Amino acid sequence: xxxxxxxVILMSHGGGGRRTHQLLRDHILPPLDNPILRQMDDSACVDxxxxxxxxxxxxxxxxxxxxxxxxxGRIAVCGxxxxxxxxxxxxxxxxxxxxxxxxxxxxxxxxxMQSIATAAREAGVQVIAGDTKVVExxxxxxxxxxxxxxxxxxxxxxxHIANARxxxxxxxxxxxxxxxxxxxxxxxxxQFQTTLVSDVAPLNDLVSVLLKAVPSVHVLRDPTRGGxxxxxxxxxxxxxxxxKLDETALPxxxxxxxxxxxLGLDPLTVANEGKALVICAAAxxxxxxxxxxxxxxxxxxxxxxxxxADPASRVLxxxxxxxxxxxxxxxxxxxxxxx
Amino acid sequence: xxxxxxxVILMSHGGGGRRTHQLLRDHILPPLDNPILRQMDDSACVDxxxxxxxxxxxxxxxxxxxxxxxxxGRIAVCGxxxxxxxxxxxxxxxxxxxxxxxxxxxxxxxxxMQSIATAAREAGVQVIAGDTKVVExxxxxxxxxxxxxxxxxxxxxxxHIANARxxxxxxxxxxxxxxxxxxxxxxxxxQFQTTLVSDVAPLNDLVSVLLKAVPSVHVLRDPTRGGxxxxxxxxxxxxxxxxKLDETALPxxxxxxxxxxxLGLDPLTVANEGKALVICAAAxxxxxxxxxxxxxxxxxxxxxxxxxADPASRVLxxxxxxxxxxxxxxxxxxxxxxx
Numbered sequence: 001x002x003x004x005x006x007x008v009i010l011m012s013h014g015g016g017g018r019r020t021h022q023l024l025r026d027h028i029l030p031p032l033d034n035p036i037l038r039q040m041d042d043s044a045c046v047d048x049x050x051x052x053x054x055x056x057x058x059x060x061x062x063x064x065x066x067x068x069x070x071x072x073g074r075i076a077v078c079g080x081x082x083x084x085x086x087x088x089x090x091x092x093x094x095x096x097x098x099x100x101x102x103x104x105x106x107x108x109x110x111x112x113m114q115s116i117a118t119a120a121r122e123a124g125v126q127v128i129a130g131d132t133k134v135v136e137x138x139x140x141x142x143x144x145x146x147x148x149x150x151x152x153x154x155x156x157x158x159x160h161i162a163n164a165r166x167x168x169x170x171x172x173x174x175x176x177x178x179x180x181x182x183x184x185x186x187x188x189x190x191q192f193q194t195t196l197v198s199d200v201a202p203l204n205d206l207v208s209v210l211l212k213a214v215p216s217v218h219v220l221r222d223p224t225r226g227g228x229x230x231x232x233x234x235x236x237x238x239x240x241x242x243x244k245l246d247e248t249a250l251p252x253x254x255x256x257x258x259x260x261x262x263l264g265l266d267p268l269t270v271a272n273e274g275k276a277l278v279i280c281a282a283a284x285x286x287x288x289x290x291x292x293x294x295x296x297x298x299x300x301x302x303x304x305x306x307x308x309a310d311p312a313s314r315v316l317x318x319x320x321x322x323x324x325x326x327x328x329x330x331x332x333x334x335x336x337x338x339x
Numbered sequence: 340x341x342x343x344x345x346x347v348i349l350m351s352h353g354g355g356g357r358r359t360h361q362l363l364r365d366h367i368l369p370p371l372d373n374p375i376l377r378q379m380d381d382s383a384c385v386d387x388x389x390x391x392x393x394x395x396x397x398x399x400x401x402x403x404x405x406x407x408x409x410x411x412g413r414i415a416v417c418g419x420x421x422x423x424x425x426x427x428x429x430x431x432x433x434x435x436x437x438x439x440x441x442x443x444x445x446x447x448x449x450x451x452m453q454s455i456a457t458a459a460r461e462a463g464v465q466v467i468a469g470d471t472k473v474v475e476x477x478x479x480x481x482x483x484x485x486x487x488x489x490x491x492x493x494x495x496x497x498x499h500i501a502n503a504r505x506x507x508x509x510x511x512x513x514x515x516x517x518x519x520x521x522x523x524x525x526x527x528x529x530q531f532q533t534t535l536v537s538d539v540a541p542l543n544d545l546v547s548v549l550l551k552a553v554p555s556v557h558v559l560r561d562p563t564r565g566g567x568x569x570x571x572x573x574x575x576x577x578x579x580x581x582x583k584l585d586e587t588a589l590p591x592x593x594x595x596x597x598x599x600x601x602l603g604l605d606p607l608t609v610a611n612e613g614k615a616l617v618i619c620a621a622a623x624x625x626x627x628x629x630x631x632x633x634x635x636x637x638x639x640x641x642x643x644x645x646x647x648a649d650p651a652s653r654v655l656x657x658x659x660x661x662x663x664x665x666x667x668x669x670x671x672x673x674x675x676x677x678x
């Protein structure tokens with residue numbers, strides 16, 4: 001019998017799938033338990049001195065540091081900005097925690113810092129506090145970045161994942177799987193000659209335009225670690241509904257589909273860094289899609305499924321050939337350190 | 340001639356001394372430049388929707404993870420709480436970013452999580468958002484923790500380091516060097532048989548009591564990385580004053596002094612995690628010391644020096660034998676990964 005003291009952290013604990021959920025449920029959340037944390041949303045909402053704030057944190061351990069379409073600096077800004085935007089909040093300020101490995105080229109650090117500054121300008125946020133630590137060669141991995149973000153809640157907007165209701169439609173703002181496959185294509189031993197480019201981008205302006213057109217959006221969620229599958233699992237579980245996806249409606253670039261097929265990966269479980277899932281009433285679908293498609297980051301927005309009552313807490317996929325299969329929460333082994 | 344592209348990050352860039360200052364000045368701060376960041380205080384102050392907030396971030400890469408008097412979890416809570424307290428703010432909420440190394444014992448993670456929860460309760464703050472990442476064995480160092488903190492500013496309180504004025508007195512809330520020496524005593528090859536214990540503790544209640552007694556305190560700063568020397572250098576530079584310390588007044592435990600002597604370290608440059616430097620008008624000294632000494636964490640509070648006009652931007656030490664020497668900003672090589 002295994003001694004519980006011998007249990008150790010596995011790579012799959014970080015994949016955003018079932019093992020991550022178990023780790024959080026059994027080890028991370030219980031000691032910290034409080035009503036705000038229990039919401040388990042992309043950002044926490046608090047009231048300080050009458051101001052409604054959204055607060056979030058994310059660490060970035062992506063490998064390699066530079067990839068087609070971005071780098072760890074750009075993703076550290078966009079990921080945190082997007083977590084605030086998904087809350088319906090207006091992102092305002094970021095903090096920046098750098099853990100640098102001894103031996104990192106200063107020229108690489110400079111590229112990353114420029115990239116952080118550029119992405120922050122694009123998103124209209126300021127880095128207002130920071131911290132820099134150095135660890136010995138071999139004790140780190142080039143650069144790890146933590147960004148925490150603070151935004152101001154828009155009054156009357158509530159995009160919590162528990163708000164999905166039967167009859168709602170599920171939209172996505174563009175193609176899926178681009179980020180994960182672009183990063184993977186750069187990994188050692190997998191030097192595909194592709195034109196795959198990460199979608200990493202700040203989504204706050206797109207969300208702002210959407211919420212102006214449809215303030216009653218029910219749910220916003222960015223399908224990062226664990227992909228669309230993990231994000232919609234969170235929705236189905238929190239709202240106790242069934243999310244039904246149409247395989248033929250999923251926007252996947254041919255190249256992403258090809259590489260996924262080659263590696264036995266499901267594009268639904270691959271991370272995105274510049275896409276949002278939007279769940280709204282069916283009556284709002286046309287207005288929402290029109291608003292999204294008019295924005296440079298939403299040109300490929302489309303409907304990919306709908307919300308039903310049963311079976312509750314499940315994600316189903318109507319397949320190309322007319323069947324229906326359960327979309328399982330990925331275990332978490334597929335794509336380590338993709339964001 | 341060295342090719343600038345070949346310059347790399349060194350351990351001393353993380354020590355909190357001169358190399359850290361240079362790294363920030365030349366590589367980290369310029370791309371991000373904005374008026375709030377330029378203050379370079381322990382926390383940033385912003386107004387969101389009429390609420391005056393203090394915001395801070397810190398990453399913890401301490402080695403070993405467990406040490407006499409605490410662990411990386413306790414220090415991650417206390418360090419960030421203290422950064423907010425030094426700003427005169429009331430700490431309210433923390434975010435928690437964990438980077439776990441594959442192979443970490445779950446039982447060690449559990450100890451650290453319990454320690455985070457205990458320290459948060461002691462400090463009266465809640466962890467409201469978190470993120471957990473996993474990196475491969477050999478790409479991390481057991482656990483790295485980032486905590487960002489949000490607090491509410493007390494109206495009328497301003498404890499910025501630039502507020503030190505000639506004629507002020509410099510107080511410390513207790514003995515110096517305990518944390519750094521306790522951690523160092525646990526390092527491989529340095530297994531001193533000592534009773535050294537880290538001072539790691541949340542200082543917000545002590546600060547609250549002090550500010551009630553003396554709301555006009557000029558400066559609060561916790562002497563962590565780089566110790567009292569680095570903290571007072573920051574003060575002297577920001578306020579363009581001279582800080583003069585009395586060597587005979589410095590409270591240093593005999594055991595800390597002994598181990599420092601053995602290793603050729605200056606207690607002034609060793610990190611503390613449960614002490615604050617307090618600078619106030621000479622007329623407020625007695626009231627400040629009385630308030631501090633009445634608190635369990637301030638029993639050894641005492642005056643260690645004063646602020647003069649000249650030579651501006653310098654820290655001087657009146658030595659035991661009556662001379663005066665310049666306290667230099669440590670280069671940063673002395674004590675890597677002490678917090």
